Amino acid sequence: xxxxxxxxxxxxxxxxxxxxxxxxxxxxxxxxxxxxxxxxxxxxxxxxxxxxxxxxxxxxxxxxxxxxxxxxxxxxxxxxxxxxxxxxxxxxxxxxxxxxxxxxxxxxxxxxxxxxxxxxxx
Amino acid sequence: xxxxxxxxxxxxxxxxxxxxxxxxxxxxxxxxxxxxxxxxxxxxxxxxxxxxxxxxxxxxxxxxxxxxxxxxxxxxxxxxxxxxxxxxxxxxxxxxxxxxxxxxxxxx
Numbered sequence: 217x218x219x220x221x222x223x224x225x226x227x228x229x230x231x232x233x234x235x236x237x238x239x240x241x242x243x244x245x246x247x248x249x250x251x252x253x254x255x256x257x258x259x260x261x262x263x264x265x266x267x268x269x270x271x272x273x274x275x276x277x278x279x280x281x282x283x284x285x286x287x288x289x290x291x292x293x294x295x296x297x298x299x300x301x302x303x304x305x306x307x308x309x310x311x312x313x314x315x316x317x318x319x320x321x322x323x324x325x326x327x328x329x330x331x332x333x334x335x336x337x338x
Numbered sequence: 339x340x341x342x343x344x345x346x347x348x349x350x351x352x353x354x355x356x357x358x359x360x361x362x363x364x365x366x367x368x369x370x371x372x373x374x375x376x377x378x379x380x381x382x383x384x385x386x387x388x389x390x391x392x393x394x395x396x397x398x399x400x401x402x403x404x405x406x407x408x409x410x411x412x413x414x415x416x417x418x419x420x421x422x423x424x425x426x427x428x429x430x431x432x433x434x435x436x437x438x439x440x441x442x443x444x445x446x
Contacts, residue, residue, distance in 0.1 A: 253435075262440045263381065265434065265435040268435075276434060279434065312381075321369055323371060323427070324383055325371070325383060325426070326392070
């Protein structure tokens with residue numbers, strides 16, 4: 217059974233780059249079954265889709281974050297990563313990695329990591 | 339603002355039935371997925387597609403859609419169902435994923 221685990225710094229300074237990694241265990245990231253996705257949630261607020269990557273390397277990003285976001289995959293390590301540049305306090309949130317499966321007329325985030333809290337502060 | 343609109347809060351009496359709704363133009367051609375999130379925990383998928391439940395989700399949970407409104411129905415509500423519920427689908431272009439603002443369900 218596939219499991220996901222986020223890792224990375226819990227504190228990032230304003231204007232710097234937030235970098236997180238999601239390690240996939242229990243299955244191959246190259247299986248082709250999933251889009252690998254990042255989602256975030258500010259404290260007390262709702263979920264926000266950041267973007268996704270397929271094992272081919274193709275990506276889709278939330279238009280509101282697109283200029284600052286890069287998602288990449290490292291198949292040799294069974295990991296995918298998030299980079300968010302020029303962060304501000306508004307980027308403070310719990311960041312989740314998730315496995316996204318898609319049908320002909322539906323989507324589902326089938327598997328979630330436990331989430332990692334990232335605070336942007338000097 | 340989200341392209342998917344949910345009521346911020348809904349309550350249900352223990353053992354009764356509750357419907358949580360999500361409005362969005364995409365539901366005329368696309369299904370919603372639904373997630374349950376308890377405090378301090380990651381969301382959990384409860385419904386996807388036309389009306390599919392992942393393993394481990396009780397059949398008290400069901401999904402439906404009519405016009406621009408998708409619904410999650412919980413029958414025989416239990417105390418353990420108290421949580422935030424989020425809907426998810428595509429944006430109007432169909433290229434991106436969006437979530438509703440969430441509904442806080444209270445079981446009385």
